[in-house]
Amino acid sequence: MTSETIQDRPEIGKSTTFDGVTTNYHDIGSGDPILLVHGSGPGVTSWANWRLNMPVFAEEFRVIAPDMLGFGYSDSIGAITDKRVWTDQLVRLLDELGLERVSMVGNSFGGGVTLAFMIAHPDRVHRAVLMGAAGLEFPLTPALDFVWGYEPSREAMHASLKMLAWDQSRLTDDLIDS
Template sequence: MSASNFDDHRANDWYESTKREVATDQGVLRYHEAGEGPPLLLLHGSGIGVSGWRNYRHNLEVFATHFRCYILEFPGFGISDTFDGPPMVTAAKSVVLLMEALRIESAAVVGNSMGGVVGAQVAIRYPQRVTKLVTIGGIGPNIFSQNPSEGTRLLQEFADGPSREKLVRWLDCMVYDPAVITEERIEERWDASSDPASQDSLSAMYGSKALAERQYAMRNSEAPPYWSMLHKVQCPTLLTWGRDDRQCPPDMAMIPMRCIPDAELHIFPNCGHWVMIEAKEAFERVTIEFLLR
């Protein structure tokens, strides 16, 4: 079934039938659940109007034929309750809280961009929780490419002064093929970006003040960056990347590929940051083979 047919004929019913929520001592977490088999957590990235559902709705049906899938909505992005603390910290906390609430002792994890970083952080801190890790861009430091990247600079422009035009520029930066950015996708993201919680999370991660504070902290903090701890990721790891990623350029993959003891890298040609969308069938095939291996 093509992504367009999925949108036209099944998305609304699939969305409602898989929607769940669970209370934790930090607040309510919302997620989507489907399929049978070993557990698979799908963690979304950051960005304008993002959600777990928007990241993975086209992949869920395929993954659900092999796994019990859980698409978690991170706190502070307008769907789950907002937790106190920086978005990246609360996201990692929410993964463990969800697993505890649903009595999932361990699971494979697929994480897009920020979700991949979160998955790696959970694997470092709670190695018994993550059986396998699949990342989609995002993980690691910029080695040869500029930092902040083109995509991050566009996010900063939007966070400092949202407009539909700025949204379109950022969306175009996410993909290799501009045809992926339909009017429906633009309107969906624009509508979602108006949520106050979503705006707050975006500003906390990509506003000019937040980026300046992050750059200062990187230069002056005695605490090591997360990517220097990647040697502690003990589970088998598949790093996936779009060759034409302008949000997280593929040179970022070099450190995690070298430092994670059991890591392999797959780069998809003619593909930007949204590998799970733009290289859907190939990404699903490679990922399922890795997870079932």
């Protein structure tokens, strides 16, 4: 991939490979580390989930935002039925980056992964913020069923995002296209 192509694709950050599996991640700023764990849904990437937050956090912190396995530009390894796969991915990434302890922010699915990570590795988490964390069983709403049953198209992406965004003015063409 040429550098021009990468510049045109800001969602592609750095990458690391362990156990034959590649993780795409963003690593910006300096200071105490914050690990941002994205939600799930059609077309989700760490960039799509956190692109507006990362530069603000990076003014004071080192921000690490990976694409979780099966999402974005990280490898897909088939159906994952155990959160341990994602918590292990985060442990390996933190080890690779030489980070013993981080604060975490988890959004929806990422909140569930953050909870699982905190349970499995409490000594590696300084603080955590959970946003709409998925952690318990719950009834499937029509909106969630639509988002999880997403059939790729620009129109379906726009409809999905409309169900997820409180502030509809943030649903820009750039966001829908990304």
